[in-house]
Amino acid sequence: MPVRKISLIVVYMGVHCKIPFGTVTAGRIMCGIVGIYLKNEGLQPELGGLLAAMLVEMSDRGPDSAGIALYRDPVPDSSCKLTLHAANRCDWDALRTEMAANLQADVKLDVRASHAVVVIAASAASVQDWLGTQHPELRIMSAGSAIEIYKEKGLPVEFVRQFRLSELNGTHALGHTRMATESAVTTEHSHPFSTGMDLCLVHNGSLSNHNRLRRRLRDEGVDIQTDNDSEVAAGYLMWRLREGDSLEEALERALKDLDGFYTFAIGTKHGFAVLRDPIACKPAVMAETDDWVAMASEFRAIAQLPGVENAMIWEPSPATVYSWGQ
């Protein structure tokens, strides 16, 4: 019995401490996440602007880097859409010409800061293979038919300006502001992480068993590129979905296999899902109006949205999968 009491005190120190106020605040606010799903099609041209306002409001929670996954303008089945990131200067026009010639397909390429979105009349697998051999210096941020992922080091407000977020239309989007706690501050370590075709994950929290899980996933053939704990969570979902789980099944299984504190938001082609760890250590708020559904680490991000004064607002329960538009 005394042992049990000691362990509970440790939990207690993690969630609420009697140490000075400022220290508690700093310890509790690692990263911010936001998500918005538009029910009103009339708002679709404004999606980027709405997301930008939410993201900037979460700057205090994550000043190290920012990123978004945005779903828009789905391409036909015969084509695919990839987001590429170039760490150094890239001659995107030359790449487009080279791709079109080598893959013998029409290529559309839209540059946005250090990233470019490529739409090509070919299968995603063939394009990924070609890029992997011909251009290993380029990182594939996302692949699918509607998803676009942009992420970069620096303050959210700078990210919003650099990537011209207010120009972007779309149906739904997720965003993340990162306060690095367990790995380096780089674009590669930033969120969202792609978890498969048109899928992505953002994470607020920290996983404690990510090293062991990373080894297991690599044994299963999942490509994990960094030492980041959130990428392991993304890789885990990718593995489970590949093994035939539905997204909900994969998330239910994650509750058993992932150890640590987390609120996850998972983007899918048609919507998004939210999951909090079983003791709800990390915050999350949700809100819904006739026009949109939103989630955020804190209400002040949702407070930026139009019509919020009439929104239904609630806090998602721990260990419960919430999803929209799937």
Next chain:
Amino acid sequence: MKAFDLNTDSVRELNQYLHDSPSGKLSVTNPAGRHCIACGIDNAVEVSIDGHVGYYCAGMNKTAQITIGGNAGPGVAENIMSGSVRIKGNASQSAGASGRGGTLIIEGDASARCGISMKGVDIVVAGSVGHLSAFMAQKGRLVVCGDAGDFLGDSIYEACIYVRGKVGELGADCIEKEMTAAHVHGLEDLLVATGVAANADDFRRYGSARKLYNFDIDHADDY
């Protein structure tokens, strides 16, 4: 009545004004989920906040009467010393954490860890509370008119918990206790004083079994 609009006035200006004002009434509009609104007041002021607030609203409150028109984020009325804080909507986790006195009234629900480490505050929740509420609660009363989540009163000391609805799994060393006439009367007075419509006879009482207070010598060989 003095009015602050947080679209134009800063939270710091508001709090400084509240710290400097010995009495009076004040309204706050457009809180928009901002943090630390009306914190550290040590004056008999009445504050009315129109909307939803963020983290640590009304923290360390002393003597002031604070009403929040909407929902409250984590740690509302944390370490409250005296006075009262009323939330018209729902409260996020750790409401009234480590509160030493005064009254916290939540007209909606409170989420996890409501009244964690409370040390004398009275907390009345018209709705339900989440898991690990009254964790390590030392003194004061937590009244829940709805249901209580799992691990209620885990490692509780001498605080008193009253629940009208269902209770999930009780926490370590928390047990149901007899509801005496004195407890019913005391609870009745608290419900009347806080304006929460409920019948004191409908509640059950929970508290410490006092089994964790001392090291159990029977386990000495385990270490």
